[in-house]
Amino acid sequence: MKAVVMAGGEGTRLRPMTANQPKPLLPVVNKPIMEHVLRLLKRHGFDETVVTVQFLATLIRNYFGDGEELGMNLHYVAEEVPLGTAGSVKNAEDHLRGEPFIVISGDALTDIDLTDMVRFHRENGAMVTIGLKRVANPLEFGIIIVDEQGRIQRFLEKPTWGQVFSDTVNTGIYIMEPEVLDKVAAGEVVDWSGDVFPELLKEGAPLYGYIADGYWEDVGTHESYLRAQADVLSGRVDVEIDGFEMSPGVWVAEGAEVDPEAVLKGPLYIGDYAKVEAGAELREFTVLGSNVVVRSEAFLHRAVIHDNVYVGANTHLRGCVIGKNTDVMPSARIEEGTVVGEECVIESEAYLANDLKVYPFKTIEAGAVVNTNVIWESRGQRSLFGPRGVSGLINVEITPELAVRLASAYATTLKKGTVVTTSRDVSRAARTLKRAVISALTASAIDVRDLEAVPLPVARFHTGQSGVGGGIALRTSPGDPQSVDIVFLDERGADLSPAAQRKLERVFSRAEYRRAFPGEIAELSFPSRGVENYSQELLRRIDTTGISEAGLKIVVDCAGGTGSLVLPALLGRLGVDVLTVNNRLDEASPTDTLAKQMRDLQRLGELVRSSGADFGVRFDPVAERLSIVDEHGELVDNERALLVVLDLVAAERRGGRVALPVTTTRVAEKVARFHGVQVQWIPTAVDELTKAAMADDIIFAADGRGGFVLPEFSRTGDGIAAFIRLLGLVARTKLSLSQIDKRIPEAHLLRRSVPTPWAVKGSVMREVVEAAEGRDIDTTDGVRVMEPDGSWALVLPDTSEAVTHLWAEGPDTDTAQRLLEQWAAVVERAEG
Secondary structure, three states, X not given: OEEEEEEOOOOHHHOOOOOOOOHHHOEOOOOEHHHHHHHHHHHOOOOEEEEEEXXXXXXXXXXXXXXXXXXXXXXXXXXXXXXXXHHHHHOOHHHOOOOOEEEEEOOEEEOOOHHHHHHHHHHOOOOEEEEEEEOOOHHHOEEEEXXXXXXXXXXXXXXXXXXXXXXXXEEEEEEEOHHHHHHOOOOOOOOHHHHHHHHHHHHOOOEEEEEOOOOEEEOOOHHHHHHHHHHHHOOOOOOOOOOEEEEOOEEEOOOOEEOOOOEEOOOEEEOOOOEEOOOOEEOOOOEEOOOOEEOOOOEEEOOEEOOOOEEOOOOEEEOOEEOOOOXXXXXXXXXXXXEEOOOOEEOOOOEEOOOOEEOOOOEEOOOOEEOOOEOOOXXXXXXXXXXXXXXXXXXXXXXXHHHHHHHHHHHHOOOOOOEEEEEEOOOXXXXXXXXXXXXXXXXXXXXXXXXXXXXXXXXXXXXXXXOOOEEEEEEEOOOOOOEEEEEXXXXXXXXXXXXXXXXXXXXXXXXXXXXXXXXXXXXXEOOOOHHHHHHHHHHHHOOOOOHHHHOOEEEEEOOOOHHHHOHHHHHHHHOOEEEEEOOOOOOOOOOOOHHHHHHHHHHHHHHHHHHOOOEEEEEOOOOOOEEEEOOOOOEEOHHHHHHHHHHHHHHHHOOOEEEEEOOOOOHHHHXXXXXXXXXXXXXXXXXXXXXXXXXXXXXXXXXXXXXXXXXOOOOOOOHHHHXXXXXXXXXXXXXXXXXXXXXXXXXOEEEEEEEOOHHHHHHHHHHXXXXXXXXXXXXXXXXXEEOOOOOEEEEEEOOOOOEEEEEEEOOOHHHHHHHHXXXXXXXXXXXX
16 A cells, blocks of 8 residues: 655744745654654555655655655655645546555654554445544544444534534544545645545445544644644654663764753753753753754753754743754843744844744844844844834834834833823824824823824924823834834923833833723823914914015925925915925825935925025925025035024024034034034934933034924924024025025035944944044044044944944045045954
8 A cells, every 4th residue: 555645735834934944844853744754654564655745845855855765665746736635646646556545644743553544444445534533622623523333424624612513633644545536636626625525425435534542743833843842752652763862851862962061851852963062951842953052051941943053152942943054142032932933143132022933034133122023024123213213114014013012012101191192194004003003002091192194393392292291103214115113202202212212112022011991091182273383382482583574485395294284374474485395295105215305306496596586495204304405496415504504593692502413514613613602512312412402501403414403492303493493594694595605614524334243343343442542532422533633533333223334524525535444444444
């Protein structure tokens, strides 16, 4: 009698373990499931075997070959498309030659007595004998009722509990007479249980069920995969274990090195040529594949480690699966139920929470706390927060589920009954995610004031009002229409401080969310006149004298964003002649790509020239930043725009301090000093700008990227307020923007970014400090090295990407270029 081994399944429920290999090749105690099946067949005399393959068929062929190593003769039959359980056997009919045959799955672990099952089949003159097994939970299987003689009376595929009439299930092991294949149409999708067996039962054909006493486990889930390993090690299933039993339950394969100081608590298995160092602790049901290295002080319990995996010192792996060729670096921790695919890198001190899936070829950054599956992303970030809040691809990295968890974590950091604002940009994604955020907040006893679609400065303004404890704003990521940012605000309307971010991250990583009792579910309200109140307060606090008398003509580009809800009416109250473009809410284009920005700015310049306007401005889609075009239609780049506005503010105020990032040209210092104003140099982080603007003597702050802070109105960035302030300054100074620009010295500031792996960022900065010996340095943010002639270079590691940024400024471009190249060489040399 021949055998048919069905090995064509994809094993989708076992991904990411089966993302790049077929399910039959998954190792159970360091041997593929299908090899255990083939050895069972060989033990019961089935030497001639046909293997049906479909998904990643070449891998199965390459592994088992012609079966010579197992003492068998294997033939392979491939399906171009899935044909079902019966269709795939029909596809192999030419190899069966009209004889009875046994069908068995290549991805179920069993030691059922096949010889006795053949005896039962022959004694009963059966056309089909189905191997049966009694199980506790039959819902995932086909259930069957047999009479006292074993003849099948009834069966049902994957029932509900209300349909369960037996605990006896179909194992997928069949013995069949050749005429059964006449009931299967060639080249069509046909299943045994769904199509062929019911038809045979109706015809009264002799169908029998053999209730097996042996072990059988359908390895279809991560839980059953781990259970199968434990059952083999516990001796519950009769399969061969390669190696020798070093002590009771501790199996060690050929060539493995186990230090005598390692702690081994079986049952467990150590694969061939694996190495376990002193101080490592391997506990029950741990399985190490071939060539695995476990360093000192590592702790593994019920961990299944596939071939060629490196497990670093002080790691903690419990109840997880690690795919082949993966590196788990020192002090990483991987919790219960998590599966890491092949060829991943889990960097030092990373933490992977329970029940996660990390797909192949991913990197989890050092120190990252990962709470969600890493499927499409290229890496798991060390920090939840980036430079613009929590950012990621829409419905891939940022999903409604993630939005709910983030909002729940944020709510947990606040007191019950706190009022929080919510707002969004014009995109549908932000609107959808905001609804998830509101549900989570109100379910956590947080009252919500939904501002709906408003400019981000308006959201910050209302969040900073008395009685409001924070806010959440959602926007499309600048430059990437496929991504979204979730921006968390504190009680001032500013981005959360790093300390508050860490507090939120701790709650998020532990999933310790507060929930309201039924009587505490909070309220959702929609405040009226939000935009009007903002505009009224803006005009009250910003100096607008002289604007109506100056007769200014301005071109304003709202970029199809939420600024169009505020700007036209606001400018009408100032008596300014305004030409407004893109004055609509554009859902189809909710963010600024570089191409769109440059195209709009070119058109803005043309409109300014042709209309004889005094100047033009273009807002970003959330009205937080602005770009300026002078009266000639020429773009004033962000660096020059900062200097122009600084010059105007300083000339009018004649005292106080301005806060600027350390990356700003030192020409700003000359401009400020000329007007009797001091510069406070601050780090580049967004919260540092807000923090500096809180001081009473700060009259102006800017980030050099189109963001301006006007402390007399708001301590956070506000493009609309900056524009109104600029209108007043230009009206009162009676100079054009180009005239103001010309009186400011030219700057020679250059910038470059150098790729830098995370692991060497610290050593790079140490090398920079050592290379700067003998020169003055400033460590406000990164390392700024001052030269005797006044030139300077700044080396600053990026907080969210594997790059190091460099700036260099000199009296001329050549000097700045030489300085930039000098320090870029230091950084590159330090990378080794």
